[in-house]
Amino acid sequence: MPRVLAPVEVGLGESAALGPGLLTDRFGRVHRDLRISLTDKCNLRCTYCMPEQGMPWIARDKQLSVEEMARIAGIAVAHGVTEIRLTGGEPLLHRDVVDITRRLASLPGAPEVSMTTNGVHLVKLAGPLRDAGLTRLNISLDTVDRDRFRQLTRRDQFDAVLQGLDAADEAGFTGTKLNSVLLRGVNDDEAPALMEFAHGRGYEPRFIEQMPLDAGHTWSRDTMVTADEIFAALTDQHTLTPVPHRGAAPAQRWYVDGTSAMVGIIASVTRPFCGACDRIRLTSDGQLRNCLFQRGESDLRALVRAGGSDQDIAHALGVSIEQKLPGHGVNDPGFIQPERGMSAIGG
Numbered sequence: 001m002p003r004v005l006a007p008v009e010v011g012l013g014e015s016a017a018l019g020p021g022l023l024t025d026r027f028g029r030v031h032r033d034l035r036i037s038l039t040d041k042c043n044l045r046c047t048y049c050m051p052e053q054g055m056p057w058i059a060r061d062k063q064l065s066v067e068e069m070a071r072i073a074g075i076a077v078a079h080g081v082t083e084i085r086l087t088g089g090e091p092l093l094h095r096d097v098v099d100i101t102r103r104l105a106s107l108p109g110a111p112e113v114s115m116t117t118n119g120v121h122l123v124k125l126a127g128p129l130r131d132a133g134l135t136r137l138n139i140s141l142d143t144v145d146r147d148r149f150r151q152l153t154r155r156d157q158f159d160a161v162l163q164g165l166d167a168a169d170e171a172g173f174t175g176t177k178l179n180s181v182l183l184r185g186v187n188d189d190e191a192p193a194l195m196e197f198a199h200g201r202g203y204e205p206r207f208i209e210q211m212p213l214d215a216g217h218t219w220s221r222d223t224m225v226t227a228d229e230i231f232a233a234l235t236d237q238h239t240l241t242p243v244p245h246r247g248a249a250p251a252q253r254w255y256v257d258g259t260s261a262m263v264g265i266i267a268s269v270t271r272p273f274c275g276a277c278d279r280i281r282l283t284s285d286g287q288l289r290n291c292l293f294q295r296g297e298s299d300l301r302a303l304v305r306a307g308g309s310d311q312d313i314a315h316a317l318g319v320s321i322e323q324k325l326p327g328h329g330v331n332d333p334g335f336i337q338p339e340r341g342m343s344a345i346g347g
Contacts, residue, residue: 022079022314023280025290025324033248033279034073034081034111036104037346038094039063040284044118045154046142048181050343051216052154058344062285066096068304070103072282075313077109084113085138087346089284092121098128105133116140116179116347120157122164126171137168138177138206143187144197152186165201176203177264181210182225191233199261206251208266212330213292213342227252227267234263248278268292274327280320281346290320292345293328295338 023031045052064072073084084104091097105113114136115129141161143149149158168176178198182188191207198205207230212219234240240254243262250273251264281289286301298320303312329335338345
């Protein structure tokens with residue numbers, strides 16, 4: 001897959017001022033959240049994410065090994081990362097997902113290890129992942145209608161997801177979030193139903209504006225359901241009260257109907273929250289990205305395989321973060337969508 005490389009040259013043995021400020025960028029944002037994409041492959045083909053066929057997958061020899069992944073993560077944790085989110089593609093497709101989880105959860109510093117998944121394989125993996133130290137799940141579900149699920153994902157896996165939700169509950173996961181993307185004319189009428197479904201299971205629903213990160217580059221503002229529209233659909237039937245102290249969280253949250261139940265909306269396009277962003281991303285082929293919409297990448301895989309020291313890798317992290325822009329630029333006239341789609345970057 002073609003990529004534009006960031007102008008980051010990190011030589012072996014290069015010195016760096018390593019310390020508390022390593023993960024702080026020029027704008028004072030401290031980066032505590034590392035997203036690691038385990039694979040670019042997925043067992044669904046959601047229409048807003050990738051085409052049904054013809055995806056160019058990352059070659060196996062280009063993918064990070066378990067040891068390489070754990071080493072990079074360990075260095076990030078040593079310099080201040082406190083949360084690691086495993087993503088994809090679909091992370092449960094990685095054959096070593098349980099081992100990876102165990103290694104990351106056992107790192108010195110005890111980072112919180114969570115996961116974003118479509119839930120299809122949770123039936124067999126929820127228990128082992130919980131035992132390995134996974135703390136929390138974000139599960140993607142865009143509809144509570146079986147036929148619409150097949151239309152949106154191009155796969156007949158609705159029952160498998162429901163069974164996966166049951167398995168996650170039985171394994172003892174709490175604080176589960178249900179992620180939903182609404183598409184105009186497809187499932188944009190389901191916000192209240194999805195919230196009711198999530199609350200009925202003790203989950204927190206999260207509605208995410210569709211972002212220009214699809215592999216087919218077909219994103220359009222005309223089909224994106226905005227945060228204002230989602231909020232209007234929910235408040236037509238419910239009373240929403242703002243939850244204070246958002247911090248670096250991507251979602252703006254509300255209490256529902258005076259209860260402790262909450263709902264969140266992630267408005268990456270219409271209400272960017274870049275000023276508080278604390279996230280960096282590592283792709284399955286070892287490329288570091290300081291922003292989801294970044295067009296450049298820093299090649300940590302090459303650095304690791306060339307014999308780079310832990311200090312070299314830490315320096316590369318610091319250089320990438322130092323170059324982070326103040327915002328993602330999606331609403332700028334000259335914005336160009338990244339070559340990679342979300343499935344290859346990791347959410």
